[in-house]
Amino acid sequence: MTTYACYIVTSFWSYGELQMALDLAQRQRGAGIEPVFVIPPSHVAQTRAKGFRFETLVPGSGKLNVMLLRDVRRRYEPKAVILADFLNYAFCERHYGLTLDDLDLFGVPVSGIDIYDFARSGGRVDTYGFYTKGMRGVTLDRYRRLLQPTPIVPPDPPRDDRTVRYPLFEDLDPIGARERALAREELGLGTSDRMILVTSAAWQQRHLSYPGRMPFIAACLTALDEILARVAGDPVVVCVGTPEIGSSREIPRLRQYSHLPADEFARITAACDLYLSTNYVSTSMCRLVLKGVPTLLVQSSIARRPDGTYTWFGRPDAPLPALLGSVPNAYPYRMFPVGWHAFLRPALKDNDFYRIMRHTELFDTDGSVARADAILRGEDADRSQRARERYLTQLDKLPRAAEIGLP
Structure with a gap:
């Protein structure tokens, strides 16, 4: 029986988060974990090129997107949900009408790719010269694991058992x-x-x-x-x-x-x-x-x-x-x-x-x-x-x- 993991990508304008999720899913596929992606319309071409299953979010329609998540749960019964960038998902309600509570419908652990080691930042996200409101209220308590790709974060041993650091790239040969x-x-x-x-x-x-x-x-x-x-x-x-x-x-x-x-x-x-x-x-x-x-x-x-x-x-x-x-x-x-x-x-x-x-x-x-x-x-x-x-x-x-x- 196939074991599925659901990757959710909500950043419609940045492809870095998508690429990190695609790369992680590709490598985990080799370990017998089959990915299914939930993505914005802007990411269809890249996801299709990888040969992954995917469903497409509907901008501005929370009800349709919750129905989509329920359908993913029914069809694939994923054993885990991975947010490609948990920080972006925390603020995606205005774009897709989704909240963290909506992920409870899967009934499985939720993990996040923690690109920048958010806990160490103290929620101080300075954007265009001002600090973004609401960041200090972002909590990590609901995530089973925080997946931190290096080299963006240091390759030091993680602080706790739920933090996992792994190489963003593998087998990179130097240009000869x-x-x-x-x-x-x-x-x-x-x-x-x-x-x-x-x-x-x-x-x-x-x-x-x-x-x-x-x-x-x-x-x-x-x-x-x-x-x-x-x-x-x-x-x-x-x-x-x-x-x-x-x-x-x-x-x-x-x-x-x-x-x-x-x-x-x-x-x-x-x-x-x-x-x-x-x-x-x-x-x-x-x-x-x-x-x-x-x-x-x-x-x-x-x-x-x-x-x-x-x-x-x-x-x-x-x-x-x-x-x-x-x-x-x-x-x-x-x-x-x-x-x-x-x-x-x-x-x-x-x-x-x-x-x-x-x-x-x-x-x-x-x-x-x-x-x-x-x-x-x-x-x-x-x-x-x-x-x-x-x-x-x-x-x-x-x-x-x-x-x-x-x-």
């Missing part, structure tokens, strides 16, 4: 010299050409809902353009899903793509000399770092005080960058443009993964250009490789997804 040479040849890159990759997801373009933050976001994009335009050696700059890059100044060898097929994206990542990321928890960034792609993480630590002045965390005596001179409502971020500077701090603390790549402050444009130039010259390669090997040794000590069993 032959693979890199072939990719560069196929892309027409010469031996002296350097290529920088910049990416963003669809959800990173949703800031239009926050018009008061648009001047700051525009200043950030201007600073990013300045960095990319000033990097030495006239590199090819490939931007995937980032339409605003290059809007404030010319970047001579800029190539922009709204989307790339998986094989073409893999070719670009194999060929690139530097991956520049403005999102500390991007699953693409995590994958590329573990495959050995040189990476520069970009954040902003400038925050507005209650009196209207600004402070630069870690640089109390530094002058305010000229780009921010007339910009209201600047806020710090580790995940552009959302923020999450405070929220992600616990996940990053003492996490050796973040020692593999270099970090820089966006509005320290001189320093950012210098760090990018150093990486392109190969000056960071040996240090980064040693840090990566140490981290992979830590990951090897964690249970694989197929070993977790039924959540």
